[in-house]
Amino acid sequence: MKTALAILRGINVSGQKRVPMNELKHLFGELNCQQVKTYIQSGNVVFTHSATDEEQLARQIEQKIVETFGFQVPVLTRSLSELADIVAQNPFLQEDHTDIDKLHVTFLSDAPDALKRDKIKELAVGADRFALSGKEIYVYCPNGYGNTKLSNTFFENKLKVTATTRNWKTVHELLKMMQSLNPNTER
Incomplete structure (x- = not known):
């Protein structure tokens, strides 16, 4: 398993693009991410995963956010060693x-x-x-x-x-x- 950080751009800012953290954690779980934890309301998610391509995983997270919440949110990822x-x-x-x-x-x-x-x-x-x-x-x-x-x-x-x-x-x-x-x- 690899440890990663997903950083979401522009959620929960001034009432725009509201994403409850519990629902966000659930969304990551549906993508086979484990040990999912969020930090504050601004779109910081740490988790473990077994994906071979973190860039592809970021695109899957973006697509799942569109399907679940109805709006586009850019997702950037960094590995533990990168951070x-x-x-x-x-x-x-x-x-x-x-x-x-x-x-x-x-x-x-x-x-x-x-x-x-x-x-x-x-x-x-x-x-x-x-x-x-x-x-x-x-x-x-x-x-x-x-x-x-x-x-x-x-x-x-x-x-x-x-x-x-x-x-x-x-x-x-x-x-x-x-x-x-x-x-x-x-x-």
């Missing part, structure tokens, strides 16, 4: 005076192509900073995420990929949840 690497490689943690309450990770559906990556690195966004690494963007917003231009929509428009952001506390908690699912789970 552990994401946490370990945050470049902002190496800096003095980093306020971890101002750290976020934007998860991308795909690694952006080189031209788009190069163009976005040149953009100035005030005091806010970001570091692109593969399919993640580390975001540091000293004035708060609610005041930044570095939103999901900003990155989606510039990079032409699906994006969804979680704060650093949530990312850390999701990693702990994944690690606790099954000590014998393949990482």
Whole structure:
């Protein structure tokens, strides 16, 4: 069995695309996922599975959400080892005076192509900073995420990929949840 994280984009935000967590857990169970746990209401699901292709599993989850709830929701997945690497490689943690309450990770559906990556690195966004690494963007917003231009929509428009952001506390908690699912789970 493998341990995975599914990150759903845009559910339960301002009353939009309401998905009760108990129903979401049941939906994952119908797709042969086991040890399904959710974290807060914003679409974070950790689970174990035996699927050979996590990208195909993400598409099956998306289709099942459409069938069950009647709307499309992008689903991004990360393995336990991928999330552990994401946490370990945050470049902002190496800096003095980093306020971890101002750290976020934007998860991308795909690694952006080189031209788009190069163009976005040149953009100035005030005091806010970001570091692109593969399919993640580390975001540091000293004035708060609610005041930044570095939103999901900003990155989606510039990079032409699906994006969804979680704060650093949530990312850390999701990693702990994944690690606790099954000590014998393949990482």
